[in-house]
Amino acid sequence: MAYYGNFNPMVEKSGKNQHFIPEPYESVFLLSADFELAWAWRMLYKGEKGSVFMDQKATQARKNIPKILQLCERYSIPITWATVGHLFLEQCDGHDDIPRSDYYQNEYWSYDEGDWFDMDPRTNWKNALNWYAPDLIQQIRQSKVEHELGCHTFSHIDCREKYCPPETFRAELTASANAAREYQTEFRTFVHPAHTIGHLDILAEFGYSNFRSNYKNTLGFPKRCKNGLWELKNSYEIKNLNDRDPDFHIRRFIDIVKRSMKNRSVAVVWFHPSLESFIVDDVLPAFFQYLDNERDKIWICNHQQYIEWLNATEKDAI
Numbered sequence: 001m002a003y004y005g006n007f008n009p010m011v012e013k014s015g016k017n018q019h020f021i022p023e024p025y026e027s028v029f030l031l032s033a034d035f036e037l038a039w040a041w042r043m044l045y046k047g048e049k050g051s052v053f054m055d056q057k058a059t060q061a062r063k064n065i066p067k068i069l070q071l072c073e074r075y076s077i078p079i080t081w082a083t084v085g086h087l088f089l090e091q092c093d094g095h096d097d098i099p100r101s102d103y104y105q106n107e108y109w110s111y112d113e114g115d116w117f118d119m120d121p122r123t124n125w126k127n128a129l130n131w132y133a134p135d136l137i138q139q140i141r142q143s144k145v146e147h148e149l150g151c152h153t154f155s156h157i158d159c160r161e162k163y164c165p166p167e168t169f170r171a172e173l174t175a176s177a178n179a180a181r182e183y184q185t186e187f188r189t190f191v192h193p194a195h196t197i198g199h200l201d202i203l204a205e206f207g208y209s210n211f212r213s214n215y216k217n218t219l220g221f222p223k224r225c226k227n228g229l230w231e232l233k234n235s236y237e238i239k240n241l242n243d244r245d246p247d248f249h250i251r252r253f254i255d256i257v258k259r260s261m262k263n264r265s266v267a268v269v270w271f272h273p274s275l276e277s278f279i280v281d282d283v284l285p286a287f288f289q290y291l292d293n294e295r296d297k298i299w300i301c302n303h304q305q306y307i308e309w310l311n312a313t314e315k316d317a318i
């Protein structure tokens with residue numbers, strides 16, 4: 001397996017961007033999870049193959065999440081959980097209030113027949129653990145660590161303007177906000193499914209403060225949009241790089257954090273909770289321990305905590 005060395009992620013020069021890292025830290029480390037169970041994978045394959053794949057992904061995520069939460073507690077690592085809104089529900093009877101997009105096919109979805117919500121089981125969560133997750137959301141909320149619950153749309157749609165009309169996007173945000181209100185949660189962080197960036201003005205209007213983009217892996221700095229939203233550029237995804245050697249992954253992840261300290265930049269790290277067990281069991285503990293040991297040099301916080309600091313700093317500068 002080729003080692004990515006110093007080329008991935010690319011580093012942005014710190015230069016005049018020094019003010020994005022609070023004193024006395026050398027780096028900011030943000031970790032987020034795209035929490036979706038079966039919702040993300042439903043358009044990937046048709047028929048039986050699709051059902052088996054979705055079930056595997058959702059089952060794996062359900063197995064991993066409690067273990068990840070335990071690790072977060074042991075090493076005090078907060079996560080921003082970018083959550084599909086439907087997972088907050090305890091039950092449902094369909095979603096007629098969300099207008100459907102026209103049929104389309106693209107590199108992520110093949111939505112060419114039926115209804116967007118065809119796979120929604122319309123039942124109680126206990127009967128359909130791949131499509132609802134109030135139990136896991138409670139575990140996240142009850143953790144001693146300051147996790148953040150963010151939004152990943154209500155039903156994992158493509159958010160780009162050419163596929164998603166504004167009324168669909170608004171309805172997805174409204175349904176997500178209503179579902180999260182039951183948990184006294186107001187979303188501030190948004191992650192577009194498959195990084196299909198779109199409708200940023202509507203996000204600002206709904207009170208969001210930041211979103212994560214993924215144009216190329218970057219160790220860089222946040223960028224403020226005209227509408228006030230902050231863009232956080234992805235640095236890397238925690239996943240198996242086809243090399244099951246845990247030490248390889250531990251070395252690589254630690255090396256990237258060291259590079260971000262050297263460059264005085266923000267590390268925006270993300271993962272799918274359905275990742276392979278060996279990453280959770282054999283890679284994350286050592287990686288989290290490294291972060292915990294270095295916390296006097298690295299500010300480890302959730303997205304919204306960092307954005308609040310950014311906004312306060314900017315106000316002071318005016």
Ligand SMILES: [Zn+2]
Nearest residue numbers: 092094120122
């Ligand atoms: Zn439903």
Ligand SMILES: [Zn+2]
Nearest residue numbers: 034040193194
């Ligand atoms: Zn997703």
